[in-house]
Amino acid sequence: MVFQKQRSNLNSPMLKDPATLGLLIQIYTQTSKINRGKELHARLIRAASTPSRYVVNNLLNMYAKCGQLGSAQKLFEGMRQRNLVSWTVMITAYAQKSQFLEAVRTFSQMRVVGQSPTQFAFSSVIQASTSLGCVKFGRQMHCLSVKCGFNCELFVGSNLADMYSKCGEIFDACKVFQEMPYKDEVSWTSMIHGYAKNGEFKEAVLSFKQILHEGIVIDRYLLCSASNACGATGAYKLGKCLHSMILKLGFEEETVVGNALTDLYSKSGDMESASKVFCGDSKFMNIVSYTSLIDGYVEADQSDKALGTFLELRRQAVEPNEFTFSSLIKACSNQAALEQGTQLHGQVVKFNLASDPFVYSTLLDMYGKCGLVGEALQLFDMIENPTEIAWNSLLGVFAHHGSGKDAIKVFDRMIFKGLKPNSITFANLLKGCSHGGLVEEGLDYFLSMEKKFGVAPKEEHYSCIIDLLSRAGWLKEAEEFINGMPFEPNAFGWCSYLAACRNHGDRRRGEIAAEKLMKLEPENSGAHILLSNIYAKERQWEGVRNMRKTMRDGNLRKLPGFSWVDIGNKTHVFGAEDWSHDQKTEIYSKLYSLIDQIKKAGYIPYTDSIPYEMNESMKEKQLFHHSEKIAVAFALISMPFGKPIIVKKNLRMCLDCHCAIKFISKVVGRTIIVRDNCRFHHFSDGSCSCGDYW
Known part of the structure; x- marks a missing residue:
């Protein structure tokens, strides 16, 4: 009340005191009374008085915190003398208003005039580096913070860890994190989120377990990050414990938490629990909730429930997104459900999502898996700038249809367009060569993967070569290739080899392959059936009877067709x-x-x-x-x-x-x-x- 009565009288001794003026401006800042602050600023200008730097800094802070960044910038540029507070206020303001380049420039200008940054200036400029994805500048800030002695300070250290993790430099993030003498929940959340984002889900789970022992305050964001990590690693039991913790802390009705739990259960294959997270109360559900359920049903091969969930979200007037349609179209692909797939295609067009790379790639795959190669190719030709996902999908279509030569043509077009092939590209290309009998071509592409394109062959690529050689009847070469591999073939590789031994009547190699396959998958009757077929082809009925007995003793049954x-x-x-x-x-x-x-x-x-x-x-x-x-x-x-x-x-x-x-x-x-x-x-x-x- 004293300030309200005195605000029109600048000649009052009270308002000539810098400390009083500064306190008054701080009150206006805290109560967001920007108009009164502006009025006071105007009166100071009309009075032709030169306010102290303390008062100007308070005005600067008021404009910055009340969202008047333009006014703050104008005042800052007109200051004859700037101290560390002035620079810090502006750097922080730019970072908070997403003007990250300005934050970096202002920080650099501060260093040019010889000012040493505060911990708050460091924190803000590191946040700006994170948002810009500029890890190189972030490293420079790290070095400078070490020099200034702020690297172990909580705000600086947590922002450095966050910067490294979000930029994919998880090793450096861990190093910074471990060096911090004190870690709060924000710092831990950044690390767990960083681990999860970079696919280091096991480390994320371990970090969360460590939090439980250290007594850190657990918030909703930490629980969400931990739930996502549990879902990705299959840590189902820990996920159930998280759910109990969420209920105890009273977060169960928060949509973001419910979404994380739905995703956890869906990825764990527990669709019954996933569907009960929101207790049937759709008012807490959004498109993320519904899409997680749909994706879970698709992965669990429950396409009817996936489509039912889609109908429910439409009844609730929730608008589907590109991920919703991608999952649903994938379900149609798996079931080769052409009629439902074409209906979804119409919905995609209706919601203007036909140009999304994930959507049109799954549509390509769907038409291909429904046998309509022409329609898939026509859809691809309509895409203005197809991504590598679309190219890989088209390659997959031709590979699945055994059109090896067409797959090679697509690969050549892809390279000509300047796109870099990846692991999936070569897997599809090699499958196309295998099904098309293009042995020499397939071997050439396999050998060129790492030498020419920098893609290291994985287990699936080695399996493709076993399949390629085996289908062509090159059993001796396939055997030599297997013996020279850096690891044992997987079940697909041995199964391909065994099937070729059956087709070409090679009992000796077939018995070896069957033995390997039985060790890898003892509950799979396929090896016994194929070896039995080899014996039957040679009319060795005793061998056939032995295989049947082995299956009976092991309670193995032939998968019905x-x-x-x-x-x-x-x-x-x-x-x-x-x-x-x-x-x-x-x-x-x-x-x-x-x-x-x-x-x-x-x-x-x-x-x-x-x-x-x-x-x-x-x-x-x-x-x-x-x-x-x-x-x-x-x-x-x-x-x-x-x-x-x-x-x-x-x-x-x-x-x-x-x-x-x-x-x-x-x-x-x-x-x-x-x-x-x-x-x-x-x-x-x-x-x-x-x-x-x-």
Whole structure:
């Protein structure tokens, strides 16, 4: 009240006192009464008095903290003498208002005039360096802070650790962090966030455990960072403990915390807990919450629930983003659900997200996995500046369809455009070469990875070369390659090698590969089945019986084969010898008619593929009732002429079905596409896109 009464009378002795004026300005600053502060400043100017540097610094601070950065800058530039406080106020103001370059320039000017920075100036300029991503300047600030003795000070040290971690220099961040004599929750949160951002999730989890022992105050941000790290590392038990801690601290209704928990449970595969985080109360959920749930359902192969969650977010008027659509389209890719995928494509266009690299890359992949290579290529050509993600997706489409030469053309175009290939690029390229029988080309690309492009081959690339050599029947070369590898092949590598031994009748190498595969995956019956097939091909029935006994003793069962066809909004699934469908009479009538037609056209059943002792007629009957033949027969009686038939299968298509469907495509004049667990086969007019090489 005293100041209010006196504010119009600058001749008052009280208001001529710098200490009083400074205190009055501080009050205006703290109460955000900027207009009164401006009025006082104006009266000082009209009175032609020269305020002390103390008063000017308080005015400077008032303008900066009340958001009047322009006024602060004008006052600062008009100061005849600036002290350390003046410089620090401006550097801090620039950093807080996101004018990071100005903060750096002002700090540099301060050093030019010989002023030594305060800990607050250091903290602000380091924050600016972090936001600019300028780790080089940040290192200079680190060196200067050591020289000035501030590097171990809490604010400076925590900002240095944060700068290094956010710039990807996690080793330096750890070093700074360890040297700090005292660490608060902000410093710990920065480190855990830095670990998580740089993929060092185990270290993030360990840091959080250390926090629990040191009695640091835990806030919501620390809990979120720790939850994300637990989700990424599969530290499910610790994640459950975090959830309990969140409930005790009363953070359970905060959206950001709930999102972190949803992500944790989703990545851990516990979708029941993920769906219960918000207790069904959608008012706390945002697009991040819904997208985490959708992504979790997709990874758990629960596409129906993923789509149901999408419908719920739309009912709640929540607008989907690029990550939402990427996850949903991925679900359609995994299920080859073309109709749902095209509907989502329409939604993507509606929300103006068609140009997002993640979205159009997943759309490319979806069309490719639904068998529509032309549509995928057309979509790619519509992209103005495709990223390396899009190029890799297109490469993957051609690789999955066995179009090795087209994959090479895409790779050449990518290099010509100046894009740098990465690990995924070469994995797709090598798969394309493998499925296309391009052995020499594939070997050349493998050898050029590190020498020419600086990409070190990983386990998956070595597996691709095993597959490449094995498919071509180069079993001796594949064996030599395996023996020269820097590590043991993974299950995919041994399985590829074993399958090739089966195809080419090499029992000795097949037994070695089967033994290795059984050690890697003892619960997988695949090795036993393939080795049994090798014995059956050589009519060594004792070996076949031994394999069956081993499977019985180990309680191993052969994975049943299924094929399915989408007609309208319904998926029709068929197994071998399947008589459960409502239209079974029409289906089998069509199937037997097809068998008669293709036999007349030259089809001969490949009975050698049946690894059992039985007569030829029984073997033929078993072959005729394979799931993909039943699915094709159903599609022919259910789909209009001219529409391509797309059949999906969970196992590799057998040689007999491959031969039979080639003949069927010729006698019925239809295009038939079969997607098995290895690749696509496009059957048309009696031939297959794989050229009988797969």
